[in-house]
Amino acid sequence: MWSPENRKRIGAAARLAIVVAAAGLLAGCFEPLYGRNPSVGDESVRDKLAEVVIAPIAMRQGTPQARVAVAMRNALQFDLNGAAGAIAPTHRLDVTVTPTAVSVSIDPVTGRPTEEIGGVNASYQMVEIATGRIVLKDSTFAHVGYDIPGSQQRFAKQRALLDAEDRAAKVAAEAIRNRLASYFVAGT
Secondary structure, three states, X not given: OOOHHHHHHHHHHHHHHHHHHHHHHHHHHOOOOOOOOOOOOOOOHHHHHHOEEEOOOOOOOOOHHHHXXXXXXXXHXXXXXXXXXXXXXXXXXXXXXXXXXXXXXXXXXXOOEEEEEEEEEEEEEEEEOOOOXXXXXXXXXXXXXXXXXXXXXXXXXXXXXXXHHHHHHHHHHHHHHHHHHHHHHHOO
């Protein structure tokens, strides 16, 4: 009657019952961070992020820094409100961007770099529009590596640097978005 096979079945059924009971108890605890929760009348984090207007990032026109600043602003616009403008802005985000590039390894024969790290340093502050008070001030960075395929491909280095700076701008924009979401959830 109590054979080892029956004990295994009863043990497996008991473990399954425990897992289902725990899942049932924890099911009400889940709350989506960026989604809407219709049971609660509050605004979601996504709604609060959509109320942040991103100020134009000041850079001298026609410079490589201006291209990175535009990429950063576009990535922030997309991350905060899906590339639409803020509908009823309550906060303003001021960002300062500085691109960086560091040579990692150099070819001993030609003296040219073969690997580099491109990146973006961004400092930002969020200002409450109604009071003009700075509610959040922080900085972030993103560094991404890229290879230079050789001295025969003349423009490969420039294209690789541009791609690395674009990737770094997107990573930094995601870090800023996550920090703003943290502010709106926790208030700090």
